Amino acid sequence: MFWNKAMETIGGEDLATLQLKRLKWTLHQTQKVDFYRRRFKEAGVRPEDIRRLDDVERLPFTYKRDLQKGYPFGFFAVPLNKVVRVHTTSGTTGKPTVVGYTRQDLENWSEMIARNIVMVGVGEGDVFQNAVNYGLFTGGLGFHYGAEKVGLTVIPSATGNTRRQIEMIEDFGVTAIHCTPSYALHIAEVAESMGRSLDSLSTGFFGAEPWSESMRRELESRLGVTAFDSYGLSEMYGPGVAFECQEQDGLHIWHDSYLVEIIDPKTGERLSPGERGELVITPLVKEAMPLVRYRTGDITMLMEDRCACGRGQKIARITGRSDDMLVIRGINVFPSQIEHVLMSLPEVGEQFMVYIDRVKHLDEMTIEVEMSRAAFSGELQDLARMQKKIAGELHNTLGLRTTVRLVEPGSLPRFEGKAKRVVDRRGGI
Amino acid sequence: MENPYIIKQISIFSENRPGRLAAIAEALKGAEINIFAFSIAEADGFGVVRALVDRPEEAYRALTDLGFRVSFTEVVGVKMRDEPGGLSEIASILGDADINIEYAYAYSGRDAAVLILRVDQVEDAIRQILERGGELLEASRFR
Numbered sequence: 001m002f003w004n005k006a007m008e009t010i011g012g013e014d015l016a017t018l019q020l021k022r023l024k025w026t027l028h029q030t031q032k033v034d035f036y037r038r039r040f041k042e043a044g045v046r047p048e049d050i051r052r053l054d055d056v057e058r059l060p061f062t063y064k065r066d067l068q069k070g071y072p073f074g075f076f077a078v079p080l081n082k083v084v085r086v087h088t089t090s091g092t093t094g095k096p097t098v099v100g101y102t103r104q105d106l107e108n109w110s111e112m113i114a115r116n117i118v119m120v121g122v123g124e125g126d127v128f129q130n131a132v133n134y135g136l137f138t139g140g141l142g143f144h145y146g147a148e149k150v151g152l153t154v155i156p157s158a159t160g161n162t163r164r165q166i167e168m169i170e171d172f173g174v175t176a177i178h179c180t181p182s183y184a185l186h187i188a189e190v191a192e193s194m195g196r197s198l199d200s201l202s203t204g205f206f207g208a209e210p211w212s213e214s215m216r217r218e219l220e221s222r223l224g225v226t227a228f229d230s231y232g233l234s235e236m237y238g239p240g241v242a243f244e245c246q247e248q249d250g251l252h253i254w255h256d257s258y259l260v261e262i263i264d265p266k267t268g269e270r271l272s273p274g275e276r277g278e279l280v281i282t283p284l285v286k287e288a289m290p291l292v293r294y295r296t297g298d299i300t301m302l303m304e305d306r307c308a309c310g311r312g313q314k315i316a317r318i319t320g321r322s323d324d325m326l327v328i329r330g331i332n333v334f335p336s337q338i339e340h341v342l343m344s345l346p347e348v349g350e351q352f353m354v355y356i357d358r359v360k361h362l363d364e365m366t367i368e369v370e371m372s373r374a375a376f377s378g379e380l381q382d383l384a385r386m387q388k389k390i391a392g393e394l395h396n397t398l399g400l401r402t403t404v405r406l407v408e409p410g411s412l413p414r415f416e417g418k419a420k421r422v423v424d425r426r427g428g429i
Numbered sequence: 430m431e432n433p434y435i436i437k438q439i440s441i442f443s444e445n446r447p448g449r450l451a452a453i454a455e456a457l458k459g460a461e462i463n464i465f466a467f468s469i470a471e472a473d474g475f476g477v478v479r480a481l482v483d484r485p486e487e488a489y490r491a492l493t494d495l496g497f498r499v500s501f502t503e504v505v506g507v508k509m510r511d512e513p514g515g516l517s518e519i520a521s522i523l524g525d526a527d528i529n530i531e532y533a534y535a536y537s538g539r540d541a542a543v544l545i546l547r548v549d550q551v552e553d554a555i556r557q558i559l560e561r562g563g564e565l566l567e568a569s570r571f572r
């Protein structure tokens with residue numbers, strides 16, 4: 001099912017032509033922003049130098065810190081009276097980032113949310129509970145308008161008062177819900193404690209924080225939904241930038257609206273499909289706040305250019321932040337990759353630690369894992385086999401030999417809040 | 430019906446670091462469990478401690494409560510005649526029957542030396558040893 005089949009399936013030359021046309025328009029738009037006029041001059045490049053899509057590599061990156069310096073309206077390319085909405089995102093430090101929308105921007109954004117909703121088989125007749133923060137956070141209003149556009153019956157429940165949320169799901173016959181995965185788990189827990197089974201629910205849109213495949217299984221079994229990953233960021237309107245289709249294997253990113261690059265976060269070099277790196281987006285239809293090569297900080301990769309659903313090239317689910325990247329013997333490694341490998345192996349538990357040492361000028365990575373309760377057969381050779389299998393799977397994924405140490409259950413540190421699983425002991429160079 | 434000659438050995442995962450064996454011994458002592466025999470098998474960074482104890486179920490519980498990974502392994506105990514050739518006799522019985530010995534360790538019991546065997550086909554091994562006149566420890570001594 002498609003909301004806008006032409007744009008959802010556009011590819012090849014047609015897509016390249018459209019993207020180039022829109023890229024040129026975007027670059028023209030950026031020249032109304034002081035920051036970009038200055039930045040382009042410094043980089044010695046003019047919008048008219050960009051004649052092919054690949055020329056985009058000549059353009060400078062835009063970082064979140066740049067946007068923060070533009071507080072409040074420094075990145076607006078239209079007069080304030082054309083800005084019909086403002087959202088903000090709080091940074092970990094300093095001033096928030098302000099994002100603005102023209103009427104056309106809101107229309108574009110709703111259109112993309114509508115595509116996402118219809119893509120997973122939700123449509124007219126569905127009752128939709130939007131259990132995310134409304135207000136300055138983009139998730140609430142963004143999804144709200146997209147859902148209304150599709151014609152869903154929208155319940156703007158926002159967050160909080162979980163018992164009330166559960167009553168609404170049951171009393172209103174809610175079929176689809178949008179919330180953060182952690183809030184979804186909380187809803188599941190409270191519903192279970194109330195003895196409510198939430199039978200009407202069948203679809204869950206989960207986003208705004210990264211979540212794993214094991215979390216997907218848990219959400220699906222406890223809430224009785226099919227769970228879809230939703231990716232977005234306020235700088236690119238909000239949620240709806242990329243979304244899983246019914247294949248649940250990677251996220252479709254809307255190429256008519258976003259020019260996607262994956263780069264090595266350390267060198268800025270562009271990477272090929274299948275190589276993991278930082279997602280860099282140049283929006284192609286943003287009017288109030290055009291951006292150039294925006295560094296999302298999110299780690300993903302471009303997937304093979306085909307999907308059973310007929311839509312365009314997907315990106316993999318986000319597996320971490322570029323700030324967490326390690327360089328081991330020249331190879332980029334993300335702790336989240338290690339976590340994913342370990343979580344796919346029933347033999348090991350969820351706890352792990354990574355140690356990096358420099359031995360005779362060579363980086364050595366040691367990974368300690370606890371075996372899971374059921375995995376111990378009592379035989380030494382099974383343990384050795386398990387150790388070898390874990391190292392083999394890690395080698396496949398990371399392209400790197402590692403030392404795997406099996407440790408006793410309960411011996412690794414447990415973390416509350418953000419885990420610090422990597423200990424880099426290489427010191428200075 | 431359970432084979433009366435299949436003995437439950439406890440196998441405990443342990444890291445190769447100081448004090449781990451002592452911690453295991455301490456736990457068993459605390460639960461007043463007697464150890465008849467034990468052996469340690471080591472690999473790269475970790476090992477498996479194998480033990481025959483008088484009350485395997487309780488030993489399992491005591492160690493698991495302390496967070497150790499423990500599992501039961503089926504073994505047999507063969508009484509060895511205290512004379513030259515005792516070991517080779519058992520080995521050739523099993524070899525003739527195409528039964529693989531995965532590992533073995535010995536202890537000297539009250540009346541004879543006992544060889545603890547982990548084999549790939551335990552029921553077969555018991556039948557062969559008994560048919561050829563060997564003497565097996567009964568599992569009832571270990572529960």
Ligand SMILES: [Zn+2]
Pocket residue numbers: 245246247252307308309310311
């Ligand atoms: Zn698809």
